[in-house]
Amino acid sequence: MEEDTIDDVVEVLDSGRYVKGPVGERFEDRFAAQTGVEHAVGVSSGTAALLLALRAAGVGPGDQVLVPGHSFFATVSPVLSLDADPVFVDIDPETYTMDPADLAEKASAATSPAAVIPVHIYGAMADMDAIGRVAEEHDLFVLEDACQAHFAERDGETAGSAGDAGAFSFYPSKNMTVAGDGGMVTTDDAELAREMRRLRNHGRDDDGVHRSLGLNYRLDETSAAVGLAQLGRVERWNRNRHSAAERYTEALETVPEVTAPTEPEDAFHVYHLYVIQAPDRDELQDHLEAQGIDTGIHYGTALHEHPAVTDRIDPVSLPRTEALVDRILSLPMYPEIAERDVEYVTNTICEFYR
Ligand SMILES: Cc1ncc(COP(=O)(O)O)c(C=O)c1O
Numbered sequence: 001m002e003e004d005t006i007d008d009v010v011e012v013l014d015s016g017r018y019v020k021g022p023v024g025e026r027f028e029d030r031f032a033a034q035t036g037v038e039h040a041v042g043v044s045s046g047t048a049a050l051l052l053a054l055r056a057a058g059v060g061p062g063d064q065v066l067v068p069g070h071s072f073f074a075t076v077s078p079v080l081s082l083d084a085d086p087v088f089v090d091i092d093p094e095t096y097t098m099d100p101a102d103l104a105e106k107a108s109a110a111t112s113p114a115a116v117i118p119v120h121i122y123g124a125m126a127d128m129d130a131i132g133r134v135a136e137e138h139d140l141f142v143l144e145d146a147c148q149a150h151f152a153e154r155d156g157e158t159a160g161s162a163g164d165a166g167a168f169s170f171y172p173s174k175n176m177t178v179a180g181d182g183g184m185v186t187t188d189d190a191e192l193a194r195e196m197r198r199l200r201n202h203g204r205d206d207d208g209v210h211r212s213l214g215l216n217y218r219l220d221e222t223s224a225a226v227g228l229a230q231l232g233r234v235e236r237w238n239r240n241r242h243s244a245a246e247r248y249t250e251a252l253e254t255v256p257e258v259t260a261p262t263e264p265e266d267a268f269h270v271y272h273l274y275v276i277q278a279p280d281r282d283e284l285q286d287h288l289e290a291q292g293i294d295t296g297i298h299y300g301t302a303l304h305e306h307p308a309v310t311d312r313i314d315p316v317s318l319p320r321t322e323a324l325v326d327r328i329l330s331l332p333m334y335p336e337i338a339e340r341d342v343e344y345v346t347n348t349i350c351e352f353y354r
Contacts, residue, residue, distance in 0.1 A: 054143060124149070149272065275328050
């Protein structure tokens with residue numbers, strides 16, 4: 001960790017103020033300003049961010065929440081834990097984000113649609129203009145799952161500023177972190193922000209009265225100090241990720257078997273993950289591992305096929321999502337990845353298909 005960040009953390013430790021303090025407030029103000037929204041509310045994780053935003057919006061038992069089939073489980077677990085019903089939407093085959101046309105169909109067929117959670121998967125923003133039009137027609141609360149997409153852009157909007165609220169994670173592998181768990185919710189809605197601030201702190205109002213049932217979802221001051229320092233660096237890190245992605249994509253043009261990720265026009269993909277589609281994915285992964293290259297699969301099971309979900313809902317079929325999960329492979333991606341490492345990975349992939 002950078003020396004100046006360590007100094008900031010030590011300053012918090014020396015202050016004796018570990019929660020509900022001024023560093024958290026500065027982190028929130030700066031995160032809101034950088035995202036281009038009025039309010040940011042620091043919380044204990046990305047999962048808490050999603051849960052509290054849904055609760056503050058009034059989503060509860062029997063409400064239907066539209067979610068994409070392809071994401072990390074935490075996109076749907078807050079929905080299930082509120083006893084709301086997920087309605088799964090297939091993905092756009094180019095960006096792997098929620099398909100607005102399928103969303104329109106599913107929202108029209110839904111009996112009590114209340115919210116939609118577009119996920120900016122891998123760092124690519126979903127088509128928020130098209131999703132926003134469907135949401136308006138069906139009066140849906142739009143909660144962006146921006147947990148993988150800090151400062152991604154599309155059509156002139158920044159992730160977390162294009163819906164009614166945006167949820168971010170600072171889990172250590174994310175594009176920016178707090179050296180532990182943490183999260184943030186962004187919104188322009190002052191009342192929503194106020195309710196989330198209550199909910200993260202036992203539902204307590206400024207006068208000490210508990211008018212909502214909240215728990216403890218607070219973000220520590222030491223975490224906020226790390227987050228604040230990283231806010232000054234994350235946009236440079238994102239540019240480095242983007243340049244590494246361009247190098248990968250250019251080199252993979254010579255391997256017709258592999259599908260590289262794409263970036264819509266007028267978008268800035270922040271490449272939380274660089275994910276290719278590959279036939280014989282498992283064999284390719286073994287081959288790369290044998291050459292000392294660590295890869296990952298994000299995610300090998302579609303959201304609607306996890307037992308924790310199938311226990312609760314009738315079976316659904318999402319053909320594009322189901323086809324994708326058997327073919328995806330995440331290549332090494334981090335801001336400092338060296339050109340020669342990208343070259344070694346792509347040469348090893350070429351070798352496998354030759
Ligand atoms: C898409 C997505 N949603 C939600 C989460 C949950 O965030 P956290 O792990 O901070 O609870 C994550 C990260 O893990 C994620 O990648």
